Amino acid sequence: MENNKKVVTLVYGCQMSERDAETLTEITRHFGYSPSDDIETADLVIVNTCCVRESAENKILGKIGELKKLKERNLDVKIAITGCMVQQPGALERLQKRAPHVDIWAGTHNLHDFSALLHRVEQGEKVAEVWQEPKATLEITPLAEKGKLHANVNIMYGCDNFCTYCIVPHVRGRERSRRPNEILQEIESLVDSGCREVTLLGQNVNSYGKEFSPAYDFADLLQQVNQIAFLLRIRFITSHPKDLSNKLIETVAEGEKLCEHFHLPIQSGSNFILERMNRKYTREYYLSRVKKIHKLIPNACVTTDIIVGFPGETEEDFEQTLAMMNQVHYSQAFTFMYSKRTGTLAAEMEDQIPLDVKKRRLQKLMSVQNQESLELRQQMIGKMVEVLVEGPSRTNPKRLTGRTRGNDLVVFVGNLETIGSLVNVRINEAGSWTLIGEVE
Numbered sequence: 001m002e003n004n005k006k007v008v009t010l011v012y013g014c015q016m017s018e019r020d021a022e023t024l025t026e027i028t029r030h031f032g033y034s035p036s037d038d039i040e041t042a043d044l045v046i047v048n049t050c051c052v053r054e055s056a057e058n059k060i061l062g063k064i065g066e067l068k069k070l071k072e073r074n075l076d077v078k079i080a081i082t083g084c085m086v087q088q089p090g091a092l093e094r095l096q097k098r099a100p101h102v103d104i105w106a107g108t109h110n111l112h113d114f115s116a117l118l119h120r121v122e123q124g125e126k127v128a129e130v131w132q133e134p135k136a137t138l139e140i141t142p143l144a145e146k147g148k149l150h151a152n153v154n155i156m157y158g159c160d161n162f163c164t165y166c167i168v169p170h171v172r173g174r175e176r177s178r179r180p181n182e183i184l185q186e187i188e189s190l191v192d193s194g195c196r197e198v199t200l201l202g203q204n205v206n207s208y209g210k211e212f213s214p215a216y217d218f219a220d221l222l223q224q225v226n227q228i229a230f231l232l233r234i235r236f237i238t239s240h241p242k243d244l245s246n247k248l249i250e251t252v253a254e255g256e257k258l259c260e261h262f263h264l265p266i267q268s269g270s271n272f273i274l275e276r277m278n279r280k281y282t283r284e285y286y287l288s289r290v291k292k293i294h295k296l297i298p299n300a301c302v303t304t305d306i307i308v309g310f311p312g313e314t315e316e317d318f319e320q321t322l323a324m325m326n327q328v329h330y331s332q333a334f335t336f337m338y339s340k341r342t343g344t345l346a347a348e349m350e351d352q353i354p355l356d357v358k359k360r361r362l363q364k365l366m367s368v369q370n371q372e373s374l375e376l377r378q379q380m381i382g383k384m385v386e387v388l389v390e391g392p393s394r395t396n397p398k399r400l401t402g403r404t405r406g407n408d409l410v411v412f413v414g415n416l417e418t419i420g421s422l423v424n425v426r427i428n429e430a431g432s433w434t435l436i437g438e439v440e
């Protein structure tokens, strides 16, 4: 086997997509590939795709078009298109017609079969595999990432919620939780290779383990991960508000390594829109969860996702979303314009919102959030925060960078020898997204 082949992996979408891309890259190592950033000299290019928003899809289609030119310059390069976009019902045929230069097509349910597909391609075949249903046992392939300080760890796959705007349950299937011992072993092996912080990933981590008997839930898993020696921090995303239990909030309050950060997507502040979205909570229930978090963990950070311009959203509904932002004081909000996804219920709703209205609402939302973020971070000036030191800052190599427990980026004056450990930093300046300080 040749051992100097290069693979370039391009990722679009969420952390789940990033994690899948890491898994694919790891699989290629067994075929003698090593990771590279240089697409011109690559022997294999993998594009792990996302279909959550139309804008992401358009970018990916543009990239697939660019890869055609690469193939014309270099006939030997292999191209693989994988992930959510390929998994969408009916997408494969449409994509294959548009991009005959692609060598491997694989859906989200096939990723762990990628070695078999790559083997066939190396024998000169072109392959396309999109299973309609996941084969759960193949999903469980822990792969250690050597020397990385932070790692994402999948604890479950798929989603059972069917929010009316979301394509995820259609492309990632129903919820399947990994067994706790497999997750714990994966994290222990990551820690052995230098990892100090993990983010546990799932579309809705709060419903982890609901199929297990005897009962074992996400809070139980967190308590066990918290016991792992030499691991310094544990994060998790995403928490569906309807499933955020008191037990989980109490566990985060008590777990020394558990970061006090809840990513709790509200999506809309209007009960009418929440119902149309099939989110299964009201704004009042959501606020009661946030209140509980702050009661047990006064310094907790809450971040969110918000969609503007969902079908039927009136100015009044939108005002309720703005009011929610002022009530919760999110430290960060990921804001999006509603984007129609074929195959979802919301795409069929009649009262779609014009693009100019969606854009105006998005601008307003972003300016409100920027102001909130700035005010919250300015309140940190003069305070000491715990930072996990990641390394020299990219923008100012004379300074170090790292993150607080609330996941804020901090740039600070410190000692290179502290990389990989926790230090206390006094905050001297604050912008909307970054804190500046020095180690005391």
Ligand code: SF4
Residues within 6 Å of the ligand: 159, 160, 161, 162, 163, 166, 167, 168, 169, 203, 204, 240
């Ligand atoms: S909870 Fe809703 S938005 Fe999140 S992945 Fe599941 S269906 Fe999509």
